[in-house]
Amino acid sequence: MIDTHCHLTSKVFRGRETEVVDAAAAAGVSRMISIAVGSGDAKAALALAEADPRVFCSAGVHPLHSDEAIDWDDLRRVGTSPRCVAWGELGLDRHYTRPDPDTQRRVLDAQLEHIVAWTAEGLGKSVVVHSRKAVAELLPILDASGLPPERFVFHCFTEGPEDAQRVLDFGAWISFTGVLTFANAPEVAESARLVPIERVMVETDSPYLSPEPHRKVRPNEPRYVVAVAERLAEIHGLTPPELEARLDANAERFFGLPSDGHA
Numbered sequence: 376m377i378d379t380h381c382h383l384t385s386k387v388f389r390g391r392e393t394e395v396v397d398a399a400a401a402a403g404v405s406r407m408i409s410i411a412v413g414s415g416d417a418k419a420a421l422a423l424a425e426a427d428p429r430v431f432c433s434a435g436v437h438p439l440h441s442d443e444a445i446d447w448d449d450l451r452r453v454g455t456s457p458r459c460v461a462w463g464e465l466g467l468d469r470h471y472t473r474p475d476p477d478t479q480r481r482v483l484d485a486q487l488e489h490i491v492a493w494t495a496e497g498l499g500k501s502v503v504v505h506s507r508k509a510v511a512e513l514l515p516i517l518d519a520s521g522l523p524p525e526r527f528v529f530h531c532f533t534e535g536p537e538d539a540q541r542v543l544d545f546g547a548w549i550s551f552t553g554v555l556t557f558a559n560a561p562e563v564a565e566s567a568r569l570v571p572i573e574r575v576m577v578e579t580d581s582p583y584l585s586p587e588p589h590r591k592v593r594p595n596e597p598r599y600v601v602a603v604a605e606r607l608a609e610i611h612g613l614t615p616p617e618l619e620a621r622l623d624a625n626a627e628r629f630f631g632l633p634s635d636g637h638a
């Protein structure tokens with residue numbers, strides 16, 4: 376399996392990154408994408424990806440880091456590496472008011488402008504979107520960028536079916552974390568029921584959001600993505616191996632990962 380969204384550069388993993396990746400591999404999670412939250416973090420994520428063939432990375436600025444210094448040249452440079460398979464995560468977080476909404480929006484707009492320019496120079500990639508209480512606000516912004524809708528994934532989807540339908544109507548993908556396994560989030564399971572298998576992915580967003588039955592384990596790790604896939608399989612009435620093969624193919628297609636030929 377592939378954990379399509381984790382944060383291996385998080386300080387809670389410092390010094391034991393290889394141990395975490397080994398533990399994932401032992402659990403059948405053979406590859407993972409370490410998602411960047413800022414330009415310095417993108418360089419750190421690339422360093423991990425260059426050192427370990429099981430790790431890929433992204434380059435982008437998380438909305439909750441949009442008040443930190445951004446080196447656009449660094450982001451672009453990370454994006455030139457074949458180990459960097461996505462732009463982002465970028466977006467809007469309307470749950471938190473810091474950084475303030477205007478700052479988040481300004482950095483989102485600047486980031487999309489850069490991505491459009493980088494795409495024009497041959498650095499086109501899929502885009503990982505962080506959206507919290509912001510689907511209706513974000514969709515017109517993403518649409519106005521002119522980037523193809525099917526290149527966006529709304530990661531860590533925690534909204535209900537109405538927002539899920541909006542994302543699907545737009546044409547983007549949806550990715551689920553351990554929140555899908557939480558008994559107190561039935562609306563997320565409702566959303567998962569709506570998403571066609573060919574447009575869904577799973578992730579841990581580790582070190583956050585440990586899925587059931589590991590919810591009390593901290594930090595969350597890429598190996599637990601298996602529990603998210605099991606819950607999604609249950610929702611769709613598939614066996615976990617059937618769904619996992621589909622999820623792998625989806626992640627390979629969406630991020631342009633090399634197919635590693637296993638089911």
Ligand SMILES: [Zn+2]
Nearest residue numbers: 380410464580
């Ligand atoms: Zn994340």
